[in-house]
Amino acid sequence: MNFPYFNLLIALLPDLAVLAALFAALGVDYAILRYESPAKRNQTAARISVAGLSLGLFILILQLSWNLPPVSIGKDQVALTPLTLAVKAFLFGLSAIVVILSSSSQPPCKHVSEYYALLLLSTLSAGLLVGTENLLLLFVALETMSLSLYALTAFNKDSKASTETAFKYFTFGAVSSGFLLFGLSYFYGVVQTLSLPDAAVAISQLPSIPPLLRIAYLFIIVGVAFKIAMAPFHFWAPDVYQYAPTPIAGWIASGSKVAGFFVLLKILFPPALPASNQTIWAGAIACGAVITLFVGNLGALRQNNIKRLLAYSAIGQAGYLLTGILGGAIQGQTSVIFYILVYAVANLGAFGVINIVSDRNGLNGELPDVAGCWQRKPFLAVLLGVYFLSLAGIPPLAGFIGKFYLFFAAAAQHPAITHWNQGYYWLVGLALLFTAVALYYYLRVLKAAFVSDAPTDAKPIQVNPAEWVCLSVLALLLIAGGLFPEAIISFIQTTITA
Amino acid sequence: MISLITFLPLLAALGAFLYPGKEARLARIWALGGVLASLAVILKLATRYSTTTGLQFVERHHWIPSLNIEYFVGIDGLNFLLVLLVGILSVVVVLASWEITERPRTYFPLLLLELTGLYGAFTALNFYHWFLFFEFSLVPAFFLIKLFGGERRDEAAIKFFLFTVLGSVALLLGFQLLYFKLGTFDFYKLAEIAATGTLPEQVGPLYPYIFLAVLLGLWVKTPLVPLHIWQPEAYSQAPVPVTILLSGLLSKLGVYGFLRLILPIFPAAVKEHTCLLLTITLATILLGAYAALRQNDIKKMLTYSSLNHVAYCILGISVIAVASEHAADVKLHFQSPALQGAILQMFSHGLTVAGLFYMLGRLEKRTGSRYLNDFGGLRTVIPNFTTLFSVLTFSSIGLPFLAGFASEFLIFFGAYSLAPVIALLSVLALLTTALFLLTMIQRVFTGPLNEKWKNLPDLSALEWITVTPLIALIVWVGVNPGFWLKYSELLSLYVLSQY
Numbered sequence: 001m002n003f004p005y006f007n008l009l010i011a012l013l014p015d016l017a018v019l020a021a022l023f024a025a026l027g028v029d030y031a032i033l034r035y036e037s038p039a040k041r042n043q044t045a046a047r048i049s050v051a052g053l054s055l056g057l058f059i060l061i062l063q064l065s066w067n068l069p070p071v072s073i074g075k076d077q078v079a080l081t082p083l084t085l086a087v088k089a090f091l092f093g094l095s096a097i098v099v100i101l102s103s104s105s106q107p108p109c110k111h112v113s114e115y116y117a118l119l120l121l122s123t124l125s126a127g128l129l130v131g132t133e134n135l136l137l138l139f140v141a142l143e144t145m146s147l148s149l150y151a152l153t154a155f156n157k158d159s160k161a162s163t164e165t166a167f168k169y170f171t172f173g174a175v176s177s178g179f180l181l182f183g184l185s186y187f188y189g190v191v192q193t194l195s196l197p198d199a200a201v202a203i204s205q206l207p208s209i210p211p212l213l214r215i216a217y218l219f220i221i222v223g224v225a226f227k228i229a230m231a232p233f234h235f236w237a238p239d240v241y242q243y244a245p246t247p248i249a250g251w252i253a254s255g256s257k258v259a260g261f262f263v264l265l266k267i268l269f270p271p272a273l274p275a276s277n278q279t280i281w282a283g284a285i286a287c288g289a290v291i292t293l294f295v296g297n298l299g300a301l302r303q304n305n306i307k308r309l310l311a312y313s314a315i316g317q318a319g320y321l322l323t324g325i326l327g328g329a330i331q332g333q334t335s336v337i338f339y340i341l342v343y344a345v346a347n348l349g350a351f352g353v354i355n356i357v358s359d360r361n362g363l364n365g366e367l368p369d370v371a372g373c374w375q376r377k378p379f380l381a382v383l384l385g386v387y388f389l390s391l392a393g394i395p396p397l398a399g400f401i402g403k404f405y406l407f408f409a410a411a412a413q414h415p416a417i418t419h420w421n422q423g424y425y426w427l428v429g430l431a432l433l434f435t436a437v438a439l440y441y442y443l444r445v446l447k448a449a450f451v452s453d454a455p456t457d458a459k460p461i462q463v464n465p466a467e468w469v470c471l472s473v474l475a476l477l478l479i480a481g482g483l484f485p486e487a488i489i490s491f492i493q494t495t496i497t498a
Numbered sequence: 499m500i501s502l503i504t505f506l507p508l509l510a511a512l513g514a515f516l517y518p519g520k521e522a523r524l525a526r527i528w529a530l531g532g533v534l535a536s537l538a539v540i541l542k543l544a545t546r547y548s549t550t551t552g553l554q555f556v557e558r559h560h561w562i563p564s565l566n567i568e569y570f571v572g573i574d575g576l577n578f579l580l581v582l583l584v585g586i587l588s589v590v591v592v593l594a595s596w597e598i599t600e601r602p603r604t605y606f607p608l609l610l611l612e613l614t615g616l617y618g619a620f621t622a623l624n625f626y627h628w629f630l631f632f633e634f635s636l637v638p639a640f641f642l643i644k645l646f647g648g649e650r651r652d653e654a655a656i657k658f659f660l661f662t663v664l665g666s667v668a669l670l671l672g673f674q675l676l677y678f679k680l681g682t683f684d685f686y687k688l689a690e691i692a693a694t695g696t697l698p699e700q701v702g703p704l705y706p707y708i709f710l711a712v713l714l715g716l717w718v719k720t721p722l723v724p725l726h727i728w729q730p731e732a733y734s735q736a737p738v739p740v741t742i743l744l745s746g747l748l749s750k751l752g753v754y755g756f757l758r759l760i761l762p763i764f765p766a767a768v769k770e771h772t773c774l775l776l777t778i779t780l781a782t783i784l785l786g787a788y789a790a791l792r793q794n795d796i797k798k799m800l801t802y803s804s805l806n807h808v809a810y811c812i813l814g815i816s817v818i819a820v821a822s823e824h825a826a827d828v829k830l831h832f833q834s835p836a837l838q839g840a841i842l843q844m845f846s847h848g849l850t851v852a853g854l855f856y857m858l859g860r861l862e863k864r865t866g867s868r869y870l871n872d873f874g875g876l877r878t879v880i881p882n883f884t885t886l887f888s889v890l891t892f893s894s895i896g897l898p899f900l901a902g903f904a905s906e907f908l909i910f911f912g913a914y915s916l917a918p919v920i921a922l923l924s925v926l927a928l929l930t931t932a933l934f935l936l937t938m939i940q941r942v943f944t945g946p947l948n949e950k951w952k953n954l955p956d957l958s959a960l961e962w963i964t965v966t967p968l969i970a971l972i973v974w975v976g977v978n979p980g981f982w983l984k985y986s987e988l989l990s991l992y993v994l995s996q997y
Contacts, residue, residue, distance in 0.1 A: 334564075374604070394637055395630040401562070404626070408565065408674060415678040418703045425675070432667040439663055440656070443640075450604075451645055486562045493564060 008073050011080055014056035014063070014088065015124055021052020022120040029113030038110055045113040046103030049120055053096040060089040070498070076133035076195040083337075083495035084131040087258070090341060091130065094255050094348055095123035097470045101352050102247040104464050105360060115155055119251065122148035126259040133196040133266065135184050142180070142227070142263060146173050149252055153244040165236075165243040172226060172236045180223025186216035187267075200270035209280055217281045220267055221288070227260035230288050230322065231295035234315045238299075241311035246359045249307060250351030253314055254344035261321060261340045269329045278328065285322050286427060293319035297434045300441045306354055307365040309441060310347065313391060316438055317343055320406055323431045326424045327409025334492045335409040339402035341488075342390065342481055346399060349387040349474040353380060356467060361459040370445065372454025377461045381449050386475040390482070392442040393435055398481030405489070407431060500555055500571045503539050503581070504617040507532045507588070511610035515603065522602040526592065529606040533588040533613065540585040547578060549984045552992065553623075553686070561627070567683060571621040575989030576757045579845045579982065580620050580750055586971070587746045587852050588613050593964040594739040594856050597863075598646075605646060609739070612638040616747050620754060625673045625683035628758075629666070632751065636662055639740070639748065647735040654728075654735035661718050661728040669715030672708045676701065676763075689762035693996060698766050709767035712759055720752030722812065723781040726805055730789075733801040738859030741797070745804045745855065746848040753811045753844055757993070761815065765996040768819045775816035776920050782809035787927035791934045796868045796942075799934060800854055803894065806927055807847045807902075813924060814840030814909035817916045818997050829916075833994050834987075836912025839905050841986040846893070846901030846975050853890040853968040857883070860961055861942075864954050870938060875947030880956045884943045886965050891939055893972045895932045901975035908979075 009016075025048040033041045064085050071080040099116060122145045129141035150173060154166030188194065190213045191202040203213070225233040241249045268281060296316030303309040321343075324336045357380070358369040374381040390399035407428045414423025481488060510532025514525040543555055556572040573581060591609065598605055615635030622628035636659060644655035677683055679701045680691055691697050698705045718725045733741050760768060768775070786806025793799035818833040861883075862868045877884045893900035896907075906928070913921040957965075975982055 378603075389637070395634045400630065400633070404670075405565065407670075408677075411674050412678055416702075417675070417678070420704075420707070425671075428674075429667075429671055432671060433664075436660065436663045436667055439659070443656075443659070447644065450641065486560075486564060489562065489564045 004073060007071065008078065010063075011071055011073060011078050014059040014092070015127060017056040017059060018052050018092070018120055018124050018127075021048050021055070022117050022124070024048050024052070025113050025116050025120070038112055042103060042112045045116045046099050049099045049116040050096050052120065053092045053099065053123070057089050057092045057096070060085055060092065064089070072133070074134075076197060077137050078131060079133040080131055081495050081498070083492060086491070087130045087262070087337075087341075088127040090344075091123060091126050091255050091258060094344060095119065095251070097348060097352070097474070098247050098251045098255070100466050100470050101250070101355055102245070104467060105247075105355065111155075115152070118148040118152050118155075119248075121145075122152070122251070123255065126255055129259050130262050133270075135188065135194045135196065135199075138263060138266065139181060139184055142259070143177060145256060145259060146177070146227070149248070149256060152248045153240055153252075155245055155248070156243075159243065161239075161243045162245075165239040169236045169240050172233075176223045176226030176233065178223075179219050179226075183216045183219025183221075183223055186212055186219065190216060196266060196270040200273040203270075203277060204274050209277070214280055217267075218284060221264075221281060221284050224260060224264045224267075225288060228257060228264065228318050228321075229311075229315050230318050231292040231315060234292070234295060234318075237315060238308050238311040241314070242305055242307045242365070246307070246351055246355040246365070249310075250348045250355070253310065253351060254348040257314070257318075257347075258340050258344050261336060264325070265333055265336060268325065269333055273329070275328060282326060285325055286424065289319050289322035289326070289427060290430065292316070292322060293431055293434045297437045297441075300438070303441070304367050305365055306358075306367055306370065306445060307351070309367075309445065310350060313438065313441065314347065316434065317391070319434070320403060320431055323410045323424065323427050324406035326413060326427070327406070327411075328413055330493065330497060331409035331412055333496055334489060335402075335405040337492050338485070338489055339406050342398040342402040342478065345474050345477050345481075346387045346390040349383065349471055349478075350391070352467070352471050352474070353384045353387070356380070356463055357461055360462065367445065367448050368452070368455060370449045371452040372458065373449040373461070374451075376454055376458065377463065380461065380463060380471075383471050383475050384449050385446055386478055388442045388446055390478045392439050396479070396482045398478045398485065401482055401485045403435065405485075499539060499543060500557055500573065500621050503536045503543075503585075504571075504614055504621065506536045506539070507610040507613040507617070510535075511607040511614070514610065515607040518603040522606075525602045525606040526596060526598075529592045529595075529610055530589075532610050533585075533592050536613070536617065537585040537589060540581055543573065544578075544582060547573070547985070549575075549988065552988060565626070566677075566681065567626040568624050569627060570624040570684065571627070572623055573621060575986040576841070576993075577620050577754065578985050579841060580754055581617065583750070583845050583848045584613065584616050584620060584747055586967070587742060587848060590852050590856060590964055590968065591739045591742050593960065594742060594859060595737075596960060598737075598739075600646065605642075608638040608642050608645075609743075612642065612743060616743075616751070619751055623685050625677075625685065627683075628685075629670060629673070633666055635748070635751070636666075639744065642740045642743075643732060643736045646737045646740065648737075649735070650731065651735045654731040657728040658732040661721075661725065665715040665718030665725075667715075668711040672711030672715070675704060675708050675711075685758055685763070692763050692765055695766075697763070706767060706770075709760075709764045709771070712755075712764070713771075716752045716755040716760065717778070718752075719755060720749060720808060720812065721782075721805070722778045722809065723785050726782065729805060730798060730801050733804070734795065734797045738855055738862075741801075741859075742852045742855050745801070746852040749804070749808050750844050750848060753808060753815070753840070756812060756815050757841070761818075761993050762996070765819075768816070769821065769997070772816060772819045772821075775812070776820075776917060779809050779812045779816055780920055780923055782806070783813065783924050783927045787930040787934075791930055793934075794870050796858055796870060796938060797855075797862075799870075799938065800851070800858065803931060803935070804847070804851050806931065807843070807851070807894070810906060810909050810924075811840045811843045811847070813913055813920070814843065817913045817920070818994060820916045822916055824915075830994060832912045832915040833997060834912075834990055835908040836916065837990045837994060838983050838986050839908025839912060841990070842901075842975070842979065842982055843905035843909060845982065846905045846972065849968050849972050849975070850890055850893045850902055853965055853972070854887075854894060856964060857887045857890065861887075865951060870941050873942040873948060873951070874945045875943070876951060876954065877943040878947055879951060879954045882957045883961075886957070886969060887943070888939055889969055889972070890965075891935050893976070895935050896928065899973065899976045901972040904976050904979035908983075 025045040125141040125144035150170045156162040191199040229237040300312035358365040390397035393403040514528035518525040559569040561569040618631030790802035814836040893902040896902040
């Protein structure tokens with residue numbers, strides 16, 4: 001059999017562009033700019049990275065507009081559908097914004113090109129992960145992404161906290177990868193194939209669900225729970241969000257979270273698996289959702305560091321997303337994908353603003369840092385308002401319809417409900433109550449930004465044009481997504497059902 | 499056209515934010531322009547409004563077809579007067595804020611956003627669409643209280659916000675369930691299903707819970723006892739224009755919810771729970787009146803009085819469901835005045851309370867005080883002010899030929915025939931209202947003059963301009979209520995066909 005190398009080349013062209021940029025950023029830095037000032041090296045590496053990501057994004061858009069039929073190459077190792085292409089493009093775009101937000105700050109240490117190279121590597125693997133239906137590649141891509149993130153977290157070598165955090169992150173991550181790999185191998189043991197579509201067929205032909213499969217799912221969920229900061233596997237998150245370089249924290253909160261949820265969706269909803277199989281894992285997910293909602297939302301209430309607050313809020317948001325997963329293969333998956341995209345945009349924006357307001361002025365992201373933002377830079381305060389209100393789910397921003405749809409999907413699982421305890425209605429009620437709790441801590445940040453007066457010794461906030469553009473694009477996405485969600489929702493839904 | 503009404507204030511908000519002019523003096527011009535433009539469109543619609551057709555000026559577009567959500571707005575007898583009220587009071591609110599100097603670049607855009615939310619919520623006919631504006635209207639109100647309120651604004655704002663959000667959560671849960679059972683968010687379609695009488699069966703055993711969830715959301719918003727505890731603080735801590743918004747318009751959102759979400763969609767449940775509804779209404783009426791009696795702070799007094807007056811609307815609404823042995827056509831003879839009175843009461847209470855809070859704000863601006871025992875004998879110093887204030891007070895007491903009388907008479911007429919005990923007990927509140935409002939007039943405007951206030955200026959041109967139209971409308975409603983009642987006649991018959 002002839003392997004379709006040419007198709008593979010076409011399919012992976014965007015990834016190649018990013019890969020080329022990765023090596024170019026390293027190579028140029030090592031070879032040509034060795035003795036230049038860090039600022040210049042920083043600029044060059046950032047430009048190369050943005051160029052590579054933009055090229056990749058451009059090719060992806062071309063691939064999307066060609067309207068190719070879904071491609072599957074090499075036992076589903078590369079499986080491209082319009083949805084995966086679009087999500088990949090989304091990730092590349094986010095990553096480009098992370099690069100731009102990083103580039104204007106002072107580089108954290110003298111290894112500037114490695115910073116961008118690692119960021120590109122994690123983007124690349126997140127992209128691969130979204131576009132594969134093969135268990136092995138899924139695991140490899142997830143690990144590559146995680147390893148780059150561990151290194152990036154520790155990037156600020158002068159900071160003891162940063163190093164300690166990275167070590168925690170790594171140990172936790174390594175253990176969870178063990179769980180994931182264990183789970184995947186049990187899974188393989190049951191279905192005897194690495195390809196997820198084949199696995200779905202194999203499962204549906206089983207006369208009964210073997211206990212081994214339940215254990216496999218449990219282990220996989222535990223493994224992935226770590227990546228998506230689902231309680232009780234969330235302990236790394238607050239530290240990492242607080243002590244990692246802020247743009248990287250933004251990337252961990254957005255890009256890596258998108259990737260993590262895609263792994264979960266891929267394994268929980270392999271194409272064409274009958275809905276009855278959801279009972280295998282639904283209990284575990286529901287329990288996880290409850291604990292996650294409690295831990296995240298209650299934990300966030302008493303935080304005074306915005307980054308730490310966002311970490312707990314991220315845990316809480318994972319709870320909403322897990323609730324949405326219970327909505328089943330079509331509505332549930334669509335709503336989770338929609339919300340995770342919206343959430344990633346809002347979160348990255350929030351970290352972007354913190355980076356500008358706090359880190360640039362040598363502060364640590366404490367709540368008073370944003371105080372008086374409204375007087376110091378009104379437009380930046382408005383942007384911050386858009387991000388946080390979207391996270392809080394206030395209409396007309398995208399976070400509102402996103403949450404509405406998540407809860408809708410979860411509740412719609414049991415339309416014939418006659419008692420409160422049937423279906424996941426109780427969980428939706430709980431999640432809705434926690435959105436009310438969550439409002440309180442989101443509003444605390446907004447109160448600081450809009451109401452409190454700036455400290456007298458506050459340094460001026462400087463924002464450069466590229467950052468204005470990036471942050472405005474993120475805010476516009478949230479507004480447009482809130483007003484006209486139909487285009488995105490129906491796109492996701494049609495590609496999932498196709 | 500209706501979208502224009504909703505989005506003109508939004509446009510003005512953008513304008514006021516981006517081009518606030520020198521020392522933000524342009525911001526208030528933007529605000530005035532925005533609200534006048536909306537009012538102009540409303541008046542144009544009003545001239546074309548036909549009292550013989552139901553729903554008019556409909557705009558209907560697909561919005562999120564995947565979830566069966568439409569952009570669906572229209573005006574009928576239930577919301578016509580309310581949209582008009584928003585139009586009128588929005589001008590009052592902007593004029594009342596005319597002299598605000600503290601951060602006008604923040605203040606006016608927030609005010610305009612709030613109005614957008616209100617217009618949107620009063621015209622929406624699809625639950626999602628309605629809920630979106632309902633929730634959205636909270637955010638500017640929260641910031642208006644929090645940024646511009648009195649000493650205890652933090653507490654007031656957060657209480658207001660949390661209470662209302664908890665109510666909304668219940669509302670959302672209820673309507674989501676309703677959607678799963680019936681497949682639509684459309685208020686009119688839901689009412690049609692309810693009119694066939696099969697809605698409780700289609701929904702199954704959860705029907706009463708859904709009803710209670712929806713009720714809870716509106717209970718907080720209106721508010722009714724015991725979920726009103728956010729209200730006194732929010733009203734009294736908010737700056738005067740925002741108090742006008744809250745008492746004149748936001749509370750009407752709750753009452754309107756009863757008319758739009760509860761009466762047509764849950765007739766069976768309303769009949770079953772009439773006792774509960776009447777009890778909490780009566781409690782609110784009495785508590786509002788007696789609490790007002792005890793206040794020394796006039797703003798607090800008006801707040802409690804407003805609690806009491808809004809509850810009359812709910813009285814008119816809930817008595818129509820009382821079972822009675824009258825024949826159907828005789829019963830309608832009592833129900834129709836009660837319901838229409840409730841609708842008119844929203845309008846007249848909005849006009850009256852806006853005027854009262856405005857005048858009180860002006861008095862406080864002149865003297866720096868709003869406590870009963872600080873005043874006395876102001877009649878000799880500011881006679882014109884006294885006259886207008888008294889007219890507004892008399893309307894609130896319910897003196898004939900003023901708006902308050904017209905609507906409260908109708909409500910009590912219906913209530914007395916349908917639920918005599920409740921009506922008689924509520925009369926106590928009417929008497930108490932007269933007592934504390936007259937006491938206020940007496941202690942502020944008559945008696946020996948407090949020497950401190952010898953040199954108070956009488957009404958300014960701006961104050962004349964703001965209050966005269968309100969008084970004119972109050973007299974118009976009082977003298978010729980028939981003109982205003984015919985707007986709601988058709989729709990109230992439609993609603994009553996199920997009771």
